[in-house]
Amino acid sequence: MADPMRIRAAEAGGITTVRVLMSHPMESGIRKDAAGNTVPAHYITTVEATHNGKSVLKADWSGAVSQNPFLLFKFKGAAKGDKVQVKWVDNKGETRTDEAAVA
Amino acid sequence: MNQKRRTVLKSTGAMATLLSLGIVTAEQAMAAGRAGFEAKSLEEAIKALGGSAAANDQVAIVSPDIAENGAVVPVGATSKLANTTAIYLLVEKNPTPLAAGFSIPAGTEPEVQTRLKMGQSTNVVAVVKADGKLYSATKETKVTLGGCGG
Numbered sequence: 652m653a654d655p656m657r658i659r660a661a662e663a664g665g666i667t668t669v670r671v672l673m674s675h676p677m678e679s680g681i682r683k684d685a686a687g688n689t690v691p692a693h694y695i696t697t698v699e700a701t702h703n704g705k706s707v708l709k710a711d712w713s714g715a716v717s718q719n720p721f722l723l724f725k726f727k728g729a730a731k732g733d734k735v736q737v738k739w740v741d742n743k744g745e746t747r748t749d750e751a752a753v754a
Numbered sequence: 755m756n757q758k759r760r761t762v763l764k765s766t767g768a769m770a771t772l773l774s775l776g777i778v779t780a781e782q783a784m785a786a787g788r789a790g791f792e793a794k795s796l797e798e799a800i801k802a803l804g805g806s807a808a809a810n811d812q813v814a815i816v817s818p819d820i821a822e823n824g825a826v827v828p829v830g831a832t833s834k835l836a837n838t839t840a841i842y843l844l845v846e847k848n849p850t851p852l853a854a855g856f857s858i859p860a861g862t863e864p865e866v867q868t869r870l871k872m873g874q875s876t877n878v879v880a881v882v883k884a885d886g887k888l889y890s891a892t893k894e895t896k897v898t899l900g901g902c903g904g
Binding site: 723 | 830853862
């Protein structure tokens, strides 16, 4: 379906920094195309990140988040090798889940 | 697991209780998580988030002084306030200012970074919920090329 997310999770001093680059058009529903037609809204509405089954971040997004969204967040309690999973759902109900190991 | 239980597990707080009691429908519970996203002004959005947000120097918003491309403006926010449970990012002059909200559970640092669209030069506001109250920080970002395709 959509391209995989690029997830990098690095642990240092007890804090794991997670950087995610998602692949998504993030159409706000405001933009008009060259013909003057409004491009329908198509954007990620929720994101959830989990570590060992525990939620470490939940996000609610609007169409104002840029195309191919970037997200950085930090959390404690992960060890190198642990898996961090990121899932997004968009306004059409499409969804994507990817995971990465903490380095 | 039946649909009602699944929806209850997805919701939090009061809406979850109302949902489990059958007082509120699943759609309404989901919509409650999106409070403020329809608001067309900064004040309306902050009211929807919980009332008013006092400016506080323990909240920081990071955004460029000048953004060359309003479609992709890096914005970050941090909070040094204890018990920060949520961070919201608002772009004052966007048609709907509330751009993103982040729930910060225990164990997660109150720091987020993302990239937002800005239609024009504007104030960018971080609103943080700590101990149930709202606090904010504001930064002006000038935009040279608007970010909504116009």
